[in-house]
Amino acid sequence: MKTLNVILRVLTVLAVCFALAGCLRSSDSNDDDLVEEDSSEEVGGDDVADSGDTGDSSGDGGGGGTASGAPAAPVVTPAYDDWTLTFTWPAVADADFYQVFEDPDGVSGFTQIGSDLTTNEYTNNISLTERNGARYVVAACNSEGCTDSSEVTVDSLDSGITPIVVSGDPAPGIGSGAVFSGEVGTQLRFDVNQADDATLPSSDATYNGFFNVLIDNTGQIIFGGILNQQSGSVTDQVDGLNNEVLLRSNAGTTSVIAREGDPARNGTEFPTLDAGNIYFTENIQGNRLFSSLSSDGNGAITFKPGSNTDAFKVADDSFYPAGSAFWTITGLGQKAQSLKAGETLLPGNLEAKNFGFLEFDSNQAEQLVIGLSLQNADGTALSGSTDSGIYVRNADGSYREVVREAGGSARDFIDDLNSARPKLTDNGEVFYFAPRAVSGAANRGIYTDSLGNGDFTRISRSEQTLLLDDGSLFEVTGFIGGANSFDVGADDSVAFLVNSGTLDQEDALLVWTNDGTSATTEVFFQEGDPVRGLPDASGVELAVSLGSNTTRLAFSRQSWAAFRASDEADINNRKSLLLASSPSGYTRVIAREGQQFAVDGVNYGVVTEILDFKMAAPAEMIVSLRFDEDGISGLQPDGSFVGPDGKNGLFRVVLCSPSEPC
Numbered sequence: 001m002k003t004l005n006v007i008l009r010v011l012t013v014l015a016v017c018f019a020l021a022g023c024l025r026s027s028d029s030n031d032d033d034l035v036e037e038d039s040s041e042e043v044g045g046d047d048v049a050d051s052g053d054t055g056d057s058s059g060d061g062g063g064g065g066t067a068s069g070a071p072a073a074p075v076v077t078p079a080y081d082d083w084t085l086t087f088t089w090p091a092v093a094d095a096d097f098y099q100v101f102e103d104p105d106g107v108s109g110f111t112q113i114g115s116d117l118t119t120n121e122y123t124n125n126i127s128l129t130e131r132n133g134a135r136y137v138v139a140a141c142n143s144e145g146c147t148d149s150s151e152v153t154v155d156s157l158d159s160g161i162t163p164i165v166v167s168g169d170p171a172p173g174i175g176s177g178a179v180f181s182g183e184v185g186t187q188l189r190f191d192v193n194q195a196d197d198a199t200l201p202s203s204d205a206t207y208n209g210f211f212n213v214l215i216d217n218t219g220q221i222i223f224g225g226i227l228n229q230q231s232g233s234v235t236d237q238v239d240g241l242n243n244e245v246l247l248r249s250n251a252g253t254t255s256v257i258a259r260e261g262d263p264a265r266n267g268t269e270f271p272t273l274d275a276g277n278i279y280f281t282e283n284i285q286g287n288r289l290f291s292s293l294s295s296d297g298n299g300a301i302t303f304k305p306g307s308n309t310d311a312f313k314v315a316d317d318s319f320y321p322a323g324s325a326f327w328t329i330t331g332l333g334q335k336a337q338s339l340k341a342g343e344t345l346l347p348g349n350l351e352a353k354n355f356g357f358l359e360f361d362s363n364q365a366e367q368l369v370i371g372l373s374l375q376n377a378d379g380t381a382l383s384g385s386t387d388s389g390i391y392v393r394n395a396d397g398s399y400r401e402v403v404r405e406a407g408g409s410a411r412d413f414i415d416d417l418n419s420a421r422p423k424l425t426d427n428g429e430v431f432y433f434a435p436r437a438v439s440g441a442a443n444r445g446i447y448t449d450s451l452g453n454g455d456f457t458r459i460s461r462s463e464q465t466l467l468l469d470d471g472s473l474f475e476v477t478g479f480i481g482g483a484n485s486f487d488v489g490a491d492d493s494v495a496f497l498v499n500s501g502t503l504d505q506e507d508a509l510l511v512w513t514n515d516g517t518s519a520t521t522e523v524f525f526q527e528g529d530p531v532r533g534l535p536d537a538s539g540v541e542l543a544v545s546l547g548s549n550t551t552r553l554a555f556s557r558q559s560w561a562a563f564r565a566s567d568e569a570d571i572n573n574r575k576s577l578l579l580a581s582s583p584s585g586y587t588r589v590i591a592r593e594g595q596q597f598a599v600d601g602v603n604y605g606v607v608t609e610i611l612d613f614k615m616a617a618p619a620e621m622i623v624s625l626r627f628d629e630d631g632i633s634g635l636q637p638d639g640s641f642v643g644p645d646g647k648n649g650l651f652r653v654v655l656c657s658p659s660e661p662c
Contacts, residue, residue: 069144071095095140166649224290246290296362299331366395469520477501481552489555533589558618559583
């Protein structure tokens with residue numbers, strides 16, 4: 001332990017140091033090293049931990065000055081692995097303990113992190129995207145004083161994160177004046193008065209927002225959007241039309257796939273099942289035209305217009321009755337109506353009456369899965385207990401019935417499959433979240449046809465106890481996020497977020513796996529499990545309020561799970577988290593609200609909102625974030641509201657690296 005005299009001396013030095021901008025040391029020029037030792041001189045020749053009587057300002061790499069009788073300076077070796085930063089050093093003669101100091105951003109000054117150490121190692125468990133430009137010092141101490149090491153800097157991190165498009169970036173393919181804007185949500189702005197933008201409206205307009213962003217396995221980003229008045233008008237109208245567009249971003253170039261409007265407004269024509277070419281025009285405000293996107297991974301895009309999207313114009317300017325329909329754009333650019341209520345024939349001499357309003361899905365084999373209500377081919381109604389089902393459309397246009405509604409009589413009481421949310425694996429297996437014809441908390445379940453022992457197998461339902469693969473029991477009381485609580489991974493697995501009903505169990509992320517003959521369920525992540533990138537004393541809460549349509553979970557083909565949670569360190573000011581769990585069993589923070597976010601030396605500001613995320617490939621994801629440059633936004637202590645003044649954008653996160661092999 002330090003004597004009182006030493007403590008007073010340290011406090012005196014620290015006061016001087018903070019007056020000199022926190023004991024700042026001169027910065028090394030950046031290089032490509034992940035971490036490096038900094039042999040630069042200390043400010044005023046003082047140590048971080050203790051100035052001593054003979055401060056060393058020679059910059060000889062031997063650390064700080066050594067007080068009379070104090071230990072020598074430690075020689076620190078940093079290592080970066082699995083998103084953790086570890087410092088080790090050989091034992092120092094006469095040292096009784098060690099202290100680790102951090103300057104988190106290179107300007108704030110040094111503060112001790114952790115407690116005094118008697119070992120020769122310290123692991124910094126904090127998200128390294130928050131520590132670009134950070135500096136560290138290890139001090140060796142005894143009763144006579146402390147001597148600090150040379151600085152270790154953290155710079156130019158290979159965090160696996162790269163920006164795709166950020167506020168202010170140009171948007172190739174949209175128009176020569178287009179940039180990515182940060183005013184509201186995720187926006188692209190058009191300067192439509194450019195000479196080469198003749199296909200856009202003649203008045204100034206703004207492309208407002210990525211909605212229904214879809215990332216397929218080839219890395220393409222597909223999204224829809226609207227052209228708004230640049231004047232700030234809340235209406236969607238631009239020159240009398242909404243001007244919705246469907247866009248594709250590939251290898252840094254964004255291009256228009258399809259556009260609402262008649263031929264004179266550069267609208268895109270779509271052949272129908274029963275008529276010639278038509279155009280989508282004058283969509284009702286608030287009902288997205290290019291929404292509920294799905295991609296088969298081979299370039300084909302399927303979408304279902306909103307329920308009130310009923311203004312379709314034939315090439316001769318007459319109007320075409322739309323009805324409920326799906327539309328497909330192939331990888332070769334061919335556009336057509338692909339399914340239509342009252343005309344699409346299904347097995348059993350049935351027709352589609354209406355299509356479900358929840359998500360549908362496609363796969364690499366160009367199959368499509370959809371929930372729908374049914375009628376007889378002559379238009380007459382079916383029995384009320386069997387009038388919905390889930391069907392797969394194959395690449396050749398044929399259909400397979402996955403499951404039919406059972407009402408309240410049998411088969412786990414599955415009900416109203418028109419509103420089920422189905423997912424499709426690459427080999428055609430179907431998983432779906434469906435209502436049950438029962439009242440109370442047990443009215444939801446997740447099912448599949450992948451075991452091949454009938455038209456459905458129950459994976460889990462609310463108010464059910466599961467037998468886990470380790471022999472323990474897990475009581476599922478509900479699904480966190482409802483229909484957004486699950487996603488499929490490889491051809492034989494599905495992940496889902498659940499509430500636990502027992503006092504000794506926490507909420508969890510479970511994974512169900514089919515080995516071909518039977519199935520097992522395991523806990524992939526549970527509240528209380530360690531998380532890399534959180535402060536050591538912090539935990540996470542899975543059942544956080546995020547809104548009914550917020551993405552909760554994404555599961556990759558290589559069994560990486562990305563999911564939303566909140567940091568429970570401050571229960572009065574919870575911060576939303578985006579986490580990723582690896583198949584090898586560890587979980588780390590990808591982004592955190594309130595986090596200073598920096599990539600490759602570029603500081604984007606403080607994360608104010610995690611907008612969305614998708615799995616882009618087996619071990620990659622796309623994240624949409626909003627930032628605030630000064631970190632001051634939202635409801636303030638005086639009751640005022642301060643809006644964000646920063647940027648927003650899309651980032652690609654590579655989840656595997658040499659230090660984090662999949």
